[in-house]
Amino acid sequence: MRFKPTSLLVHLVLLGGGVIMAFPFYWMLATSLKSPQEALQAKPIWVPERMKPGNWLKAARLGDSPLWGGLAPGRSVELVFPGEKGRPPKAFIPRTPGAFFDPRADGTRVEVVYREGAWRVRLTNTTGEAFRFLPLVVLWPKEAPLDPPLPPDALRSQGEDWRLEWVNAVPGALGYLFHNYLEAWHAAPWGRYFFNSFFTALTQVAVGLFLAALAAFALARIPFPGKEAVFVLILATMMVPGEVLLIPNYVLLARLGWLDTYYALIVPWLASVFGIFLLRQFYLSLPQDLFDAARIDGAGYLTQLFRIALPLSLPGLVSYGIFTFLGAYNALLWPLIVTQSPEMRTVQLGLQAFVSEAGSDYGALMAASTLVILPVILGYFFAQRQFIQGIARSGLK
Amino acid sequence: MRTFPLHAVLSWGALLSLGVYAARLGFLAQAWVGVGLGLYALLVLWGIRFGWRHALLALGLMAYWFPPAAFLVPLLFALIFGRGLSEKEQGALYGWALVWPALALLLIWQVFPTFYAFYLSLFERVNFLRPAAFSGLENYRILLQDPLFWRALGNTFWYVVFTVPVGLLLATVVAILLNTQVAFLGLYRTLYFLPYITALTAAAAVWRWIYHPEFGFLNWLLRTPGLDWLNTPKGVFALLLEPLGVQVQGFWAGPSLAFVAIMAMSVWHFLGYQVVILLAGLQAIPKEYYEAAELDGASFWQKHWFITWPLLSPTTFFLFTLGLIGAFQVFTQVYVLTPTGGVLQDTLTLAFYLYNKGFRDADFSYASAIAMVTFLLILGLTLIQRRILERRVNYEI
Incomplete structure (x- = not known):
């Protein structure tokens, strides 16, 4: 078939229209994979962290199952933050606001140690029940270079520290990718x-x-x-x-x-x-x-x-x-x-x-x-x- | 010799059973059931002249206690004794027996409600909590002076004026381009078609997010941070003319910005349907016409103006009618994008107003009056456009 310049024009017009038609779908998909902090940005984020395959691999190492994560009773997970041994970071499980009893915050042992060129945050489930998800907050000194084991869902400044927040520190690959889907699915019948x-x-x-x-x-x-x-x-x-x-x-x-x-x-x-x-x-x-x-x-x-x-x-x-x-x-x-x-x-x-x-x-x-x-x-x-x-x-x- | 019209008994029986149900629910006076049973009995008596076995049909009178009997007894009778019937009689019997199930449902759920809506609209504030007083055409008189009704009607007018021509124009361009033996036809068609099969609820949720005043994509794209698309009651003409120092008020201020946002989403949603229909229409036009025109040296524009446009007119007319009727039924987009009907009720449509009046304010009679006026408007407009436009439509190819 011989090349016609008009067909290029036709493709350009059709593709331009098609992009407009398909954009809401992409935006729906991209937003559904965003953390709240990523979604609420005045300048849109085209590719959220959860869409990047590299992060899926990182998430697969966290949690009991590489796919769905979770933390069974007695098991522990280690988050590795490579860096110099300076001011130690702090780590804790945030309490659910207004909850009278919070097994995650009360029943998880959090240890922060420095070993072999990295700070290690070790979370151990000391309760009798398995956690499907486990939120985590790490306060990381601002003077130290930051290389988290998994991109945090929110990053804020808090005094001398960066406040890193994860909605789930034991996600597994799919649990990380589809966090919002699981959230939505469990929120209604x-x-x-x-x-x-x-x-x-x-x-x-x-x-x-x-x-x-x-x-x-x-x-x-x-x-x-x-x-x-x-x-x-x-x-x-x-x-x-x-x-x-x-x-x-x-x-x-x-x-x-x-x-x-x-x-x-x-x-x-x-x-x-x-x-x-x-x-x-x-x-x-x-x-x-x-x-x-x-x-x-x-x-x-x-x-x-x-x-x-x-x-x-x-x-x-x-x-x-x-x-x-x-x-x-x-x-x-x-x-x-x-x-x-x-x-x-x-x-x-x-x-x-x-x-x-x-x-x-x-x-x-x-x-x-x-x-x-x-x-x-x-x-x-x-x-x-x-x-x-x-x-x-x-x-x- | 004439034979006994079994199909008449069958049909009368079907109507009778519907009538008994209606009487039980209080839609029909009991006396009418008596009349119906009497007529049924007369039919059976007449049948006895054609043979004593027709007396069995009298079992249908059990309909008084068991309504379906009036329909089932003649049907069973026909199935048992119908072997010797002539072809014509069989046709009559089977024709009615096959039509009745669908016909009965249509009578119950479409024909009767149409009249019942009119009946309800003649009362003063029907809500079934207390007896309603007959008020004649009072509801209609109030309706014609109701500013919200005129607002809804005005919005419907703008909806037709904006979405129908824009949608048809865009769809025609896309369909013509898709019809030029373009590569990746399937891909493009999918791109344009997907919004149509997407649920309006989900689509509207995405568009609401795109229209978000602070974090919305559109405000980033247009560099208009903070513009609250869905909560701006000001008319678009007024907004556009304001920098020129021209002030316009009321109807001529045009649809509110919020309603324009809703219309843009609607065009996006329905474009795919129009493209598919128009593409089917285009493919029905014989190629010979274009070949002949090319031999005569017609240009691209001439071909489409003199061949495509006239031969496509039945399809365009169909889509135009559909768009016109659809404008009176816009509900879901408005309900999801502006759940309260917008600031100052600026995104009110007829269907939305009807819903508000009937199911929020529990005024069934006023809502019925809105429904009847809508019905008359649609009927009138369809007839007028048939008279005026259809003369220009070319049905022969």
């Missing part, structure tokens, strides 16, 4: 949220597909009296915007006693006009000869539907499935209205609650956001073609 979202969305897809396929087949392939009237009615419901339905459906659910249950999340959205139309188009596009042949062989309407129409309309089913799943998984307004208890929250509601609770902990916030969008993004990369075609199909008349 995300397992429950994810279950609610997936259960709601998948049920809507499965039952919705079945009902839409039945109705669409009847409308496309079976002549029956009153068909035009049904079709017009379905067309008319398409005109009604979703907002109109919020209040009356809420009232209806309240009368049924279904508020704050899975019924409320699923049932109102089972019948989808969009799905009926989409599948009807598909069935209409199948050749009539197919159905005639089947009928001659003695196939009834149900056989025609399940043996011929459904298998041949697989692309339509996938298209509808993706649309419905995305709609249900990403919905905020409806779950917000019909659920109250934390047990019934979907991931979007959970994230929304997390946003208002997390305050300025942007690392954890972005980690939670990443977790929420991860299933859909992964799904996209596995079924890219189906996604694009499924969405594109919604625009065809």
Whole structure:
């Protein structure tokens, strides 16, 4: 292929736009790997410390397991600070503010010794329980050159010393990299949220597909009296915007006693006009000869539907499935209205609650956001073609 | 000889069971159930003229105690005795039987609520805590004088004016460039498409972080430290004209800076969808037209102005309609970015106002009035743009 100067221009424009489109994702990922001090900088940090592979290796040496770290009872960990033997550094475990009893601060023995050209901070777990994480503060003399075993999460000036803070001195490689993710995951019942979202969305897809396929087949392939009237009615419901339905459906659910249950999340959205139309188009596009042949062989309407129409309309089913799943998984307004208890929250509601609770902990916030969008993004990369075609199909008349 | 219309019994039975449920929940007077049962009984009596076995259908009258019976009895009857039916009768029966599940759900969750919303809007402050007084169109009269409603409507207007043309223009450019046999098509498409499948909740959380007044990325990029994007109620036109010494007030001050920030995020979110739809539209245009134009010596601009633009117009029209309707339903972005509706309610949208009135202030009737007015506006606008714009749309390729 011959090189065209215009194609370079095209690539430049597309790439420039693409960078803008992708930037929020990068920023979400980068922030989710930042310590609070890194996140709250007026001048943005492009590559946080936790993103650098060199630091993963350093973190892997700290803690019991190289991957997830931790400190089991009776075990100890040694942090090595190479340097001259001058004024000794101080090390301690910070107390959780306001905690009446803090096993980490009370039950960890901290020793600072100088041996073989380095200051060594030795932390020993003297309690009976294993620590998943262990915060640490080291006051390092300002006059001595600083070479910490792991980049500190915060570095401040405190009188004659540097105050080095680690949120976790026993992280392990993954525990170090994904610190904010673990924090976010443990801060709310995300397992429950994810279950609610997936259960709601998948049920809507499965039952919705079945009902839409039945109705669409009847409308496309079976002549029956009153068909035009049904079709017009379905067309008319398409005109009604979703907002109109919020209040009356809420009232209806309240009368049924279904508020704050899975019924409320699923049932109102089972019948989808969009799905009926989409599948009807598909069935209409199948050749009539197919159905005639089947009928001659003695196939009834149900056989025609399940043996011929459904298998041949697989692309339509996938298209509808993706649309419905995305709609249900990403919905905020409806779950917000019909659920109250934390047990019934979907991931979007959970994230929304997390946003208002997390305050300025942007690392954890972005980690939670990443977790929420991860299933859909992964799904996209596995079924890219189906996604694009499924969405594109919604625009065809 | 005419045969007994079993499908009519089936359909009447389905309506009857819905009616019994409605009466039980208090949406329908008990007398109507009596009328329905009576008509059902008459149908059965008429059926006996066609054969005594039709008397079995009378079991459907159990619907008074067990509502689904009215639908299930005729269905079972048809399945058991339906072997000898003519093809036409089978069609009628199967057509209705397949359509009813979806149709019933649509009737319950979409058709009935539309009317019920109108009914609710005629009362004075419905909240089901006390009996509400009938007030006619009073809610609508108050609504038309409600400054917040006009604020929400104004914001919706600006949303359409800003996001729809900008989004369509950008998407058309990207789609045309992607359609030039560009290398790495899949990569670019993914870059532009990912925001669309990302949950708005998570996306808005990231954008809120990007818009952060002190540590936000945008303020660093634009060198505007401290600019609080989401808490600036001043209109953008007013902000832009201020250095020129021109003061503008009220509506002509334009959407607030906060709302512009929300709109920018929305354009980012929906661009991918528009690109995918437009790309599908572009690929449907036959290559021969461009080849013929090239033979005639048409330039790049001429080709796109005289071929692409007119032939793409159905797709553009579809996206325009979608953008117009979508503007009336903007909720999630606003709720996550400005949970209280912004300073002085400057980011209020119709859907957000409806949510506030219905579920924060517990005034279902006023919220229903907002919903009905929104419905009428959307309906009117769709009809008008069909009249005016669709004449220019070229559906034939």
